[in-house]
Amino acid sequence: MKGILTSLITALTFTGLQGQSLPAAPKLVVGLTIDQLRTDYLEAFSSLYGEKGFKRLWKEGRVFYNAEYTFSGVDRASAIAAIYTGTTPSVNGIIANRWMDASTLRVVNSTDDKGFMGYYTDQTCAPTQLLTSTIADELKVATQGKGLVYAIAPDCEAAIFAAGHGGNGVFWLNPNTGKWSGSTFYGEFPWWANQYNDRKAIDLRISGLAWEPLFPRSMYKYLPDRREGSFKHKFEDERSNKFRRFIASPLVNEEVNALAAEVLGKSSIGSDEVTDLLAITYYAGNYIQKAGQEAGLEIQDTYVRLDRCIGTLLDLIEKKIGLHNVLFFVTSTGYTDNDPIDSGSYKIPGGEFHLNRCAALLNMYLMATYGQGKYVETYHNRQIYLNHKLLEKKQLNLTDVQEKCADFLIQFSGVNEVYSAHRLLLGAWTPEIYKIRSGFHRKRSGDLVIDVLPGWTIVDENTDDRQVVRYSYAPTPLVFMGYAIKPSIIETPVTIDRIAPTLSHFMRIRAPNACTSTPLTGLR
Numbered sequence: 001m002k003g004i005l006t007s008l009i010t011a012l013t014f015t016g017l018q019g020q021s022l023p024a025a026p027k028l029v030v031g032l033t034i035d036q037l038r039t040d041y042l043e044a045f046s047s048l049y050g051e052k053g054f055k056r057l058w059k060e061g062r063v064f065y066n067a068e069y070t071f072s073g074v075d076r077a078s079a080i081a082a083i084y085t086g087t088t089p090s091v092n093g094i095i096a097n098r099w100m101d102a103s104t105l106r107v108v109n110s111t112d113d114k115g116f117m118g119y120y121t122d123q124t125c126a127p128t129q130l131l132t133s134t135i136a137d138e139l140k141v142a143t144q145g146k147g148l149v150y151a152i153a154p155d156c157e158a159a160i161f162a163a164g165h166g167g168n169g170v171f172w173l174n175p176n177t178g179k180w181s182g183s184t185f186y187g188e189f190p191w192w193a194n195q196y197n198d199r200k201a202i203d204l205r206i207s208g209l210a211w212e213p214l215f216p217r218s219m220y221k222y223l224p225d226r227r228e229g230s231f232k233h234k235f236e237d238e239r240s241n242k243f244r245r246f247i248a249s250p251l252v253n254e255e256v257n258a259l260a261a262e263v264l265g266k267s268s269i270g271s272d273e274v275t276d277l278l279a280i281t282y283y284a285g286n287y288i289q290k291a292g293q294e295a296g297l298e299i300q301d302t303y304v305r306l307d308r309c310i311g312t313l314l315d316l317i318e319k320k321i322g323l324h325n326v327l328f329f330v331t332s333t334g335y336t337d338n339d340p341i342d343s344g345s346y347k348i349p350g351g352e353f354h355l356n357r358c359a360a361l362l363n364m365y366l367m368a369t370y371g372q373g374k375y376v377e378t379y380h381n382r383q384i385y386l387n388h389k390l391l392e393k394k395q396l397n398l399t400d401v402q403e404k405c406a407d408f409l410i411q412f413s414g415v416n417e418v419y420s421a422h423r424l425l426l427g428a429w430t431p432e433i434y435k436i437r438s439g440f441h442r443k444r445s446g447d448l449v450i451d452v453l454p455g456w457t458i459v460d461e462n463t464d465d466r467q468v469v470r471y472s473y474a475p476t477p478l479v480f481m482g483y484a485i486k487p488s489i490i491e492t493p494v495t496i497d498r499i500a501p502t503l504s505h506f507m508r509i510r511a512p513n514a515c516t517s518t519p520l521t522g523l524r
Contacts, residue, residue, distance in 0.1 A: 025508045026483040027325040028270035029135075029277045030317060031162065033083060034306065035076055035154075036285040037332035039065055039475035044222045045303045048215065052311030057330060058489070061481035062523050066493040068476065069334045071438035073381075077110045077157035078439070079333035079496075080281070084134040084162050086500025086515030088438040093131035095441050097157055100380035107380060111160050119189040120197060121174045121181035127160050128185075132514035134164030135503050136277055141166075142509035146274045148267065152259050153281035154252045156181070162279035169193070171259055173252065178203035178243045180259060192266035193259070202255055206242055210234045211249050211287075213301045214308075223296030231297055233287070245288060250305040253282040257312055270321040275507050280313070282306060285337050327483040327506050329499065332476040338467050350455035353414040355379050356462065358450070365408050366401070370394060375401075382458065383446030384409075398422075402447050409450060417451040424449070484524035494520065 042054060049055050057063070069079065071088045073096060081094035089095040094110050101108045113126035136149040151163035151170045159170040160183070167186050171193060174181045179197045182189050202209075212232040213220065233249065235242040246252060260280055263269055269276045284306055287298045310330075317326055359379040366375035371394070377387040384405070391398055402420035409418045417432075424437045436449060452458055458467045478494060483506065497517040504511040505519040 024273065025275045026327040026506060027273065027275065028317075028321055028327075029275060029503060029507060030313075030326055030328045030482075031083070031277070031279045031503075032282065032310070032313070032328070032330045033080060033158065033162070033280070033333060034282045034284050034330065035158070035333045036283070036336050036474075037306075037477065038284075038336070039332075039477045041299065041303055042477060045300055048219065048300065048304045049307040050311060052314065053307035054310065055307075056311065056314065057479045057481055060485075060487050061328075061330075061479040062485050062487065063489045064478040064494050065489070065491050066475055067331055067334070067478035067496055068493050069496050070435065072435045073439045074333065074335040076155060076333050076335075077161060079335065080158045080161040081130060082496055083331065083499050084136065084164060084279070085130070085132045085512045086135075086497050086517055087132060087512070088497070090438050090441055091132060091514045093129060093441055093444060094161065095439060095444050096381065098381075099444050100378055100383070100385060100446070102377065102385050105378045109157075111156050113185070116183050116185040119182040119184070120177065120179040123156060123174075123181065125156050125160060125183045126185040127163070127165050130161060130165070133512045134161070135500050135507075135509075135512060136162070136164035136279070137166045138504065138509045138512055139166075139275060139277055139507060142507075143274050148269045148276040149279075150263050150267070150269065150277075151279040151281075152256050152263070153279075154247045154256065154283050155281070158281040159279075162281065173202070173243065173247055173255065175241065175244045175247055178206060178246070190267065192262050196259060196262050200258070202243070202246060206246060207236045209236075209246070209251065211251055211301075213297060214304050215301075217297065220297050220300040223299055225296035226294060227297070248283070248285070248288050250283065250302040250309075253306060253309040256280060256282060257309055257316070260313065261316055264316060264320045270325070275509075282309065284332075323482045325483065327485070327503070328481045329503070330477070330479040330481075331496070331499065332474075334474060334476040334496065336474050339470065348455055350453075350457065350468075351414050352457050352459050353412070353452050354459050354461060355382065355384075355450075356460070358409065358412055359384055362405060362408060366405070369404070370396060370401075380446070382450045382452060384448040384450070386447040398447075405448055409448065414453050414456040415450060416453045419449045419451070421445070421447050421449075480520075480523055486522075486524055 075097050077097040078089050078094050081092050085092045098107050098109050110129055111125040113128045114124045116124055116126040139147040149163055149167040151159040153159035153172050156172045159172045163170045169186050169190055171180045171182055179201050180193055210232055213230055217230045235246050284302055287295055359376045363376040373390050375387055377385045399422045402422050406418040406420045424440050452469045454469050454471050456469050498520050500515050501511040501517050502519040
């Protein structure tokens with residue numbers, strides 16, 4: 001009797017499964033990463049929004065209030081790489097927009113590759129320094145190259161790391177000419193992109209463009225602004241590069257949308273049952289890195305314009321493909337540009353930390369300890385690189401030297417902590433070390449990482465660059481919307497590395513090869 005019941009239950013179960021049609025994969029995945037978007041600003045300015053942008057996302061999407069990056073030193077390149085690889089810089093190799101190449105002692109860009117020429121640019125760019133696969137790469141493998149992948153961004157790094165190694169095309173704005181650029185790494189430049197550059201590119205229109213508030217000043221009451229009047233930025237009239245200023249304004253997002261419309265209208269993306277990927281990046285940072293108190297009106301207007309751009313993009317996708325066929329996600333790069341130095345009026349503790357002087361004194365200390373020689377090879381971005389060949393020649397133990405250096409550097413004013421490479425890679429686990437270790441790559445990072453106290457200013461005497469250290473948390477949203485997504489608002493924090501496996505789950509492909517995180521569940 002027990003055996004009969006078991007057989008009956010099994011038969012009914014399989015019959016039920018056969019009667020259910022499993023949902024197909026989405027025709028198109030659209031990833032929208034908004035550089036420096038903040039959840040707190042997004043909510044603070046909500047009364048200024050229409051119904052088609054952020055409010056629609058909050059109403060129809062699965063909204064995660066707090067999405068966290070699990071590594072320190074987040075910037076645009078490392079954030080985009082982490083989103084699309086599902087892993088950290090310690091594995092994917094993209095530790096920053098720029099880093100020191102210890103073999104040449106030169107600072108390199110994360111996308112540099114002289115083996116590939118550019119279209120409409122003299123930049124030589126490729127994703128060859130990205131060490132792992134991405135969602136785009138895995139889509140290409142799963143569909144035998146049939147899935148289309150395009151990436152559009154104001155900046156080169158964002159476009160290239162979103163498209164991965166297997167994309168069909170990447171597009172970013174040339175900061176010197178205003179033309180949409182690309183890389184020969186991805187094959188031929190599409191005809192419709194050539195046509196857009198010839199007929200509609202921003203260089204043909206910028207003389208008549210100006211950025212001024214969409215609403216009266218009285219409506220922008222959520223951030224203080226020292227100015228009495230409003231603002232009007234004419235890019236053509238500014239002294240510095242007009243296109244760089246345009247790229248640092250919210251008007252660049254309208255230009256991104258314009259090229260996205262060309263992709264959706266003139267390529268075959270999203271037109272068949274094979275899943276395609278369109279990766280888009282917007283900009284939401286401060287205009288030419290002005291402080292919040294100096295550009296409160298600009299920040300609020302940026303979010304108003306963002307709201308409209310998102311609404312335009314959603315309407316465009318809905319008309320061309322139908323949102324029920326599209327899995328749409330929105331997130332942020334999870335950092336903010338550095339504020340200028342405080343005036344000193346309020347006596348906030350701080351000081352200046354000179355990395356070059358620090359490196360010079362360290363070298364003198366090592367000479368006094370081990371004899372003559374150039375022990376400090378170079379330095380960059382709060383990291384010091386030791387001369388490994390000299391240490392080998394003198395038969396010195398690298399770990400011992402690193403620890404001796406850390407003990408010396410910790411005595412400097414403004415230094416909170418010093419982490420040696422050995423300590424980061426093999427030392428005891430703590431929450432602070434975990435985040436620094438996740439942002440550290442053993443072949444691209446320095447031998448010593450210096451943690452400077454908040455409020456202090458890091459001075460680079462070679463470039464006269466001054467960077468104020470702040471560790472304030474920038475809240476980052478994550479929203480899924482469209483294809484089979486159930487609306488809900490989730491306040492429990494999630495980590496950014498779960499985006500890639502979640503997309504893989506919906507697309508029915510493998511997760512990127514270094515992604516060990518689990519998909520987010522219960523989205524549909």
